[in-house]
Amino acid sequence: MKILVPIKRVVDYNVKVRVKSDNTDVDLSNLKMSINPFCEIAVEEAVRLKEAGIASEVIVVSIGEKACQEQIRTALALGADRGIQIETSEKVQPLTVAKLLHKVVEQEQPQIVLLGKQTIDGDNNQTGQMLAALAGMPQGTFASEVKVDGDKVHVTREVDGGLVTVALSLPAVVTTDLRLNEPRYASLPNIMKAKRKPIVVTTPEELGVDVSSNIEVLKVESPASRSAGIMVASVDELIDKLRNEAKVI
Amino acid sequence: MNILVIAEHDNVSLKADTHKVVAAATAIGGDITVLVAGLNVGDVAQHAAKLTGVTKVLVADNACYEHHLAENLGLLVADLGKDYSHILASASTTGKNFLPRTAALLDVGQISDIISVIASDTFTRPFYAGNAIATVKSKDSVKVITVRTSAFDNVEETATADVVAIDNAHDAGISSYVSSELTKSERPELGSARIIISGGRGMQNGDNFKMLEEVADKLGAGVGASRAAVDAGFVSNDMQVGQTGKIVAPELYIAVGISGAIQHLAGMKDSKVIVAINKDPEAPIFQIADYGLEADLFDAIPELSSKL
Ligand SMILES: Cc1cc2nc3c(=O)[nH]c(=O)nc-3n(C[C@H](O)[C@H](O)[C@H](O)COP(=O)(O)OP(=O)(O)OC[C@H]3O[C@@H](n4cnc5c(N)ncnc54)[C@H](O)[C@@H]3O)c2cc1C
């Protein structure tokens, strides 16, 4: 079976972004960019399914500017077989991403689409669910375990109260949570090999998808900052402050 | 305006999240209908009918909704929701699971995690782990929204809304529930706790969390954790506070042996009072703490517990 893994290029998770002074957006100039951590986990899971003999091919797809080919190359070095870049300079919203991915799903007919549960830039947590709806597929979101069993996949999901396991008919959409696996590091030989793996470039126009959105960002601001607190010298002082100053206990 | 709020419940009781989503609906303004979808949810529906501001409760009582499967719930809410101006659910793992599916079926976008209502079509939401707040405006015919409940107050329970049973059964037939492992705890849930005490990697193991539980029991607090503590297997995943775990804003948050990574701060920095106990004076958590105590937690926590 084929597995399709959509990945997004985002600012590295160690970087604390700042808002531009004109309040139009955050300032990403000269910041380190990486694969969204949840997408990296999705790539790892797909590669493991291939290594286990369950998957036959792992295809990664990324929507964005040419620079996102860097992240596609990284995924290829981690073990994916080929890449697709859908070139656009628009900041595409999850519904648009889902529509573009739906076109790729129609072309490639994967049995599993493995996405991250959330991008750490937009924090939307929507795309996998939207794609599943458009493709008429079931979904296993926030996965901490994925087991393929015949024509079904069992997904254990991390939910607010603990864990829930669902059985989904294939083809299905799965979105990853942090504890699904720990992604490997790409070895030097694999990084070299990845340079020869194919990346096909297409566009939203070629796929027949309109990238405009009905959701408009009017402005972007910094969150209210907390005023600096104090250091207390002892547990007694802490209890006293909480009782008599903050009055919270 | 006609607002549809999807109730958060476990078939037995209505969750306080619903009160907060109704508060967000009230801020938008208009007629508020609550949908209770589940199995044997009569009591939940009666409770929902009391929420101040609610005029009608729709009850879809059917086995296909028992486990809140997104495939079925997504269809139901899209079917009902097309007649509303807004569809709102909590940004819980249930809301996040089915609501984007509904939005896609209606061919509209979703606005995730709103923290305030500016106008009926304009909202604010954090992104980049809460390091930026966007004001977004939606031109979609139906506005589909998840609500960050920590940012809204509870509504009261003064209403006597009509309760109407509906027989829309949507069983997509492509997914089924297998099993669950839900954590049982006598302590308050993180989403509604007035005080939370959380432990990080500094706790060293799961047994040591008992020290935090002792303090929690004295304060009536909930117990949370950093991702590092969950990853290391000290405690279960539902205790994780942060960008990708639970977002909380209690009156008092006590971080013990937690360094203060941006992903953790994203989940708790809107708490009213923050206390940090850490042996490293350089730990970033001290930069946002109202009260910092530089100490070894293995001394400080037993002392705190005995003196409370
Ligand atoms: C995509 C992504 C999402 C993430 N989401 C989350 C999330 O939702 N929530 C989250 O918490 N993290 C999240 N993380 C992880 C985050 O980046 C940090 O790794 C994590 O928060 C660190 O946890 P910690 O503070 O417990 O551990 P550490 O950073 O290891 O800190 C341990 C602290 O304990 C102190 N300490 C040790 N021993 C003692 C002692 N005896 N007494 C007192 N203090 C002591 C140390 O000084 C140190 O400051 C995410 C990461 C990624 C990549």
Ligand SMILES: Nc1ncnc2c1ncn2[C@@H]1O[C@H](COP(=O)(O)O)[C@@H](O)[C@H]1O
């Ligand atoms: N531009 C993109 N290109 C490829 N995949 C994407 C893109 N944006 C989002 N995704 C996928 O959708 C997941 C969830 O993103 P989101 O709904 O934006 O939080 C990500 O982890 C990716 O797997």
